[in-house]
Amino acid sequence: xxxxxxxxxALIACAGASAAERPxxxxxxxxxxGWGDLSCFGSEMAETPQLDKLAAAGIxxxxxxxxxxxxSPSRAAFLTGRYPQRDRIGSYLSHRKHNRSRGIADWxxxxxxxxxxxLQQAGYATGHFGKWHLGGQRDVEDAPQIxxxxxxxxxxxxxxxxxxLLPITLRPGPNGEVIRKRIWSDAERLGGxxxxxxxxxxxxxFADAAIQFIGAAQAKDQPxxxxxxxxxxxxPLFPSPERWSEETxxxxxxxxxxxxxxxxxxxxxxxxxxxLRDNTVILVCSDNGPEQNCGTAGPFRGIKATLLEGxxxxxxxxxxxxxxxxxxxxxxxxxxxxxxxxxxxxxxxxAGVEVSEGAFRDGENLSATLLGQNAKSRxxxxxxRRPPDRKDYRFLKNLPDLAVRSGxxxxxxxxxxxxxxxxxxxxxxxxxxxxxxxxPDVTNRLTNLVIEWNAKLPPDAAMQSAxxxx
Numbered sequence: 509x510x511x512x513x514x515x516x517x518a519l520i521a522c523a524g525a526s527a528a529e530r531p532x533x534x535x536x537x538x539x540x541x542g543w544g545d546l547s548c549f550g551s552e553m554a555e556t557p558q559l560d561k562l563a564a565a566g567i568x569x570x571x572x573x574x575x576x577x578x579x580s581p582s583r584a585a586f587l588t589g590r591y592p593q594r595d596r597i598g599s600y601l602s603h604r605k606h607n608r609s610r611g612i613a614d615w616x617x618x619x620x621x622x623x624x625x626x627l628q629q630a631g632y633a634t635g636h637f638g639k640w641h642l643g644g645q646r647d648v649e650d651a652p653q654i655x656x657x658x659x660x661x662x663x664x665x666x667x668x669x670x671x672x673l674l675p676i677t678l679r680p681g682p683n684g685e686v687i688r689k690r691i692w693s694d695a696e697r698l699g700g701x702x703x704x705x706x707x708x709x710x711x712x713x714f715a716d717a718a719i720q721f722i723g724a725a726q727a728k729d730q731p732x733x734x735x736x737x738x739x740x741x742x743x744p745l746f747p748s749p750e751r752w753s754e755e756t757x758x759x760x761x762x763x764x765x766x767x768x769x770x771x772x773x774x775x776x777x778x779x780x781x782x783x784l785r786d787n788t789v790i791l792v793c794s795d796n797g798p799e800q801n802c803g804t805a806g807p808f809r810g811i812k813a814t815l816l817e818g819x820x821x822x823x824x825x826x827x828x829x830x831x832x833x834x835x836x837x838x839x840x841x842x843x844x845x846x847x848x849x850x851x852x853x854x855x856x857x858x859a860g861v862e863v864s865e866g867a868f869r870d871g872e873n874l875s876a877t878l879l880g881q882n883a884k885s886r887x888x889x890x891x892x893r894r895p896p897d898r899k900d901y902r903f904l905k906n907l908p909d910l911a912v913r914s915g916x917x918x919x920x921x922x923x924x925x926x927x928x929x930x931x932x933x934x935x936x937x938x939x940x941x942x943x944x945x946x947x948p949d950v951t952n953r954l955t956n957l958v959i960e961w962n963a964k965l966p967p968d969a970a971m972q973s974a975x976x977x978x
Contacts, residue, residue, distance in 0.1 A: 914957070
């Protein structure tokens, strides 16, 4: 308790604190993991003891939202505290022709303020290890380097420029042999050095790089901010050969459990060092909901790429035992509503770093909520626009274009406000009882709100097409 009181006092005077006294941050962003995939979030299909240990000493947030149901825009929101559509990042970044056809950018504008750049300017060592997917993929060879977004060091996969880990896939052959294959080898031209590693071990490569980076920062008595963004548990799924299965769900569980195990050295490094354990914040979440037939969204309807709860609600674990009141450690927060936009301003506040006017413009400072000092929700609504290429996805057809979560309510509708669906989401997590006909007052208010929000953003190709048909 004394350490927690000291931390609260330190926040007040943080502007005068030395760099070494500032909290460290490790942000683990898992790829395509469902809300219900971790055993600490109720999974019965997988065991995830490493991440469960974090939850046991931290806080599990059950009403945390990402700001897009697909990878690139979701990741942009975390870094910038801005709705990604402001910067024309509306779907996953692809090759130039595909991006143009959907009305989206080829990369995130490096002039947009990022959390990493802010912390770097404040004296933090900043590292990104894992999937990037914010520029420098496919034929987009002239995208900004990851360093231009405020990172001192990076190691990525095939969807980013610079040093990278690329996968060697292994799978059993028909005669008991192991079929070995390099995939995405054309990404070598997007910069190096390149290390080829067995696909089922790539998360360990990113974790090892983070461990080395943390050691170097400690040697300089420098606080650090580290992204560890594995491309597990995204398809294609290649667990170790001994866990191979022809069933997609079985392979998914194997990859998930092997990924969890590969986090152990990184988490043990922090937990085993008293200085790090007492002064580090670890966040773990997913960039969007699960792919069909892979993970599970728990009680929620929908999958990735959709604005249903299963596509946009993510598990969130925050571990910071040295900075949290003891009464909050090992708890579940079932009431606080917050989103990816809030991460950047909240971590900046925990670091005691002043945020310039206009930066992180859509996020709110919920640092006290993340650290278990209160259970406040964000004051404003959370808005969503579907990816322009995802009107249909898998078995789901004619999906809504827009959504808004405001208080106890969630509304989905099309660009023009038609086909409204209204749910009292805290009582109807599965979005099964459409109350729009019974509550026209709430329906009209939220429809107008989300249409007004959307009208202020740059249009993508799907919006332009819908407008031309009206």
